Amino acid sequence: MVEVGDTLHFELIKQSESGQPEKYHSKVLDLLQHDIVIEYPISVETGKQSFFWDGTQFLASYVGQDTAVYQFETEIIGRKKEEIPVLIIKGPVDFERIQRREYVRVSANMDLSLSINGKSIHSSSIDLSGGGCSFLISQQVKVTDDQEFMLSLSLKLPNGIRTIRTKSRVVRSNTVRGNKQMISCEFLDIPVREREHIIQFCYKKQLLEKTEK
Secondary structure, eight states, X not given: OXXXXXXXXXXXXXXXXXXXXXXEEEEEEEEXXXXXXXXXXXETTTOSBOOOOTTOEEEEEEEXXXXXXXXXXXXXXXXXXXXXXXXXXXXXXXOEEEOGGGSOOEEXXXXXXXXXXXXXEEEEEEXXXXXXXXXXXXXXXXXXXXXXXXXXXXXXXXXXXXXXXXXXXXXXXXXXXXXXXXXXXXXXXXXXXXXXXXXXXXXXXXXXXXXXX
16 A cells, blocks of 8 residues: 555656656655545656646556555546645555566666675676666676575666665576676565665656657
8 A cells, every 4th residue: 555655656647749658756745535645746857846737647656565566547636735735646446566577677887786606796787677687797607597696786866876785686697798697687675765766767767768869
């Protein structure tokens, strides 16, 4: 269930003129009997608050306490002014649990380090999603599928660099070029807030890539 303090990610159900879904994020301020009180949504593209009429429909998603992503349809049903102006949206009737493979995955070159087989190895990521990442390491490092290790990555956020440390699991390893192997891994036991930071980073990176095409 959605909790106070959770970050909600929104996509307008009605597409924009460009044909691309408009994406926003907001924070849950209060829970009513059947509805949710949120801050005015902020556009992922502009970083500014946006105004919406009552009846505007969204597809909302959030990271649950089990670190899975859930989504539901909702709409704005009211607004009020407390210490700050807030919106009221319909609470979820039905949830859909999003499988990890459906996380937004983007190309991302960022510093990371891993502790595996008793060694500390530095590398850089190839891609990133809320569910995991891929990176290159030397073939001299022996890696097996399902092997677990600790991974730290440096995420560039608007307010600075955030280091995220999480247990991870090797999903697959492939020989690529020279003496390198590409490792694809899944994040395990990652804190909810940390996964939210990664998902938000991926949304913004995806939007930037689309606008540059």
